[in-house]
Amino acid sequence: MNYDYEYFCKSAEYVKSIIKDTPDAAIILGSCLGDFADRIENPVVIEYKDIPNFLTSTVQSHAGKLIFGTIAGKKVLCMSGRFHHYEGYAFEQLTAPIRLFKLLGARVSVITNAAGGVNTSYKPGDVMVISDHIKLTGASPLCGKNIDEFGPRFFDVTDMYTKELREIALECAHGSSLTVHEGVYMYFTGPQFETPAEIRAARILGADAVGMSTVTEALTAAHCSMPLLGLSVITNMAAGVTSEKISHEEVGEVTGTISKQFGDYVEKIISRI
Numbered sequence: 001m002n003y004d005y006e007y008f009c010k011s012a013e014y015v016k017s018i019i020k021d022t023p024d025a026a027i028i029l030g031s032c033l034g035d036f037a038d039r040i041e042n043p044v045v046i047e048y049k050d051i052p053n054f055l056t057s058t059v060q061s062h063a064g065k066l067i068f069g070t071i072a073g074k075k076v077l078c079m080s081g082r083f084h085h086y087e088g089y090a091f092e093q094l095t096a097p098i099r100l101f102k103l104l105g106a107r108v109s110v111i112t113n114a115a116g117g118v119n120t121s122y123k124p125g126d127v128m129v130i131s132d133h134i135k136l137t138g139a140s141p142l143c144g145k146n147i148d149e150f151g152p153r154f155f156d157v158t159d160m161y162t163k164e165l166r167e168i169a170l171e172c173a174h175g176s177s178l179t180v181h182e183g184v185y186m187y188f189t190g191p192q193f194e195t196p197a198e199i200r201a202a203r204i205l206g207a208d209a210v211g212m213s214t215v216t217e218a219l220t221a222a223h224c225s226m227p228l229l230g231l232s233v234i235t236n237m238a239a240g241v242t243s244e245k246i247s248h249e250e251v252g253e254v255t256g257t258i259s260k261q262f263g264d265y266v267e268k269i270i271s272r273i
C-alpha cells in the first residue's frame with residue numbers, strides 16, 4: 001500500500017465535508033476512557049468505517065467514532081477508540097489519526113491512555129502527565145518514504161510533549177481530587193502485558209509507567225510539528241510490582257471509578273488550551 005500525502009488527504013476531505021469548523025483541540029481517548037465523549041455539546045458523530053482510508057477499532061472498549069462538538073467553550077474533535085500495532089496494523093498506518101488532525105487544522109493534540117504503574121510511588125487511579133517516552137521495541141511509524149508535506153525525513157523529538165501544555169496540565173491538577181504526577185511512559189507493543197523482568201528493566205531505564213499506545217501517535221505529532229499533551233491513567237501496578245495478576249477487566253474497573261474526576265480534569269485543561 002502506498003501511504004502518500006493524497007492517501008491521508010482523502011480521509012480529511014471526507015471529514016471536512018461534514019465538519020466545517022477547525023478544532024481547537026483533537027483528543028484521542030484511551031482504553032475505557034470513552035465516557036469523556038459524552039461531555040461533548042452539539043455532537044456531530046462520524047463512524048470510522050465511513051471515513052475513506054481510515055482504520056477501524058477492533059478492541060471492545062474502543063468505540064470507533066469521531067465526535068466533533070464543544071467542551072468548555074472550545075471546539076474539540078474526539079476519537080473515541082484508537083488503533084494499536086497489536087491489532088495487526090502496520091506502524092505506518094498508525095500515523096492516520098494525528099495526520100487527520102493535522103489536515104483538519106487542529107491546534108493541539110491531547111492523547112490519553114490507560115497505563116501500568118512502574119514507579120512504586122504511583123497507585124491505581126493516579127494520573128501521569130507524560131514528560132517523555134522510551135520506545136525500544138517496534139519500528140517507527142515514520143519509517144518508509146517520507147511525506148515532506150507533513151515534515152522532514154529526520155526530525156527532532158526533544159520537546160515532543162509540549163512544555164507549555166504540560167505546565168497547564170500540572171496547574172490544573174490543583175483543586176482536583178486526582179493525584180497527578182509527571183513522568184516517563186515506556187512503550188511495549190503488547191497485546192500481552194509485560195513480564196515482571198521487563199518491568200524491572202523499564203524501571204532501571206527510567207520509566208514511570210508502561211503501555212501499548214500513545215508513542216506512535218506522539219512521534220507522528222512531532223514529525224508534523226503538532227503541539228502535544230499526553231495523559232496516562234494508571235489503572236494497575238505493572239507486572240510483578242504486586243502479586244496481583246493484570247487483566248483488561250481491572251483496567252476497565254479503575255477507569256470507570258475515576259471517569260468523572262478524570263473528565264473534569266481534562267475539561268479544565270481544554271478550557272485553558
Ligand code: HPA
Pocket residue numbers: 114115116117188193194210211212235236237238239246251
Ligand atoms: N501494561 C501495558 N499496558 C497497560 C497496562 C499495563 O500494565 N495497564 C493498562 N494498559
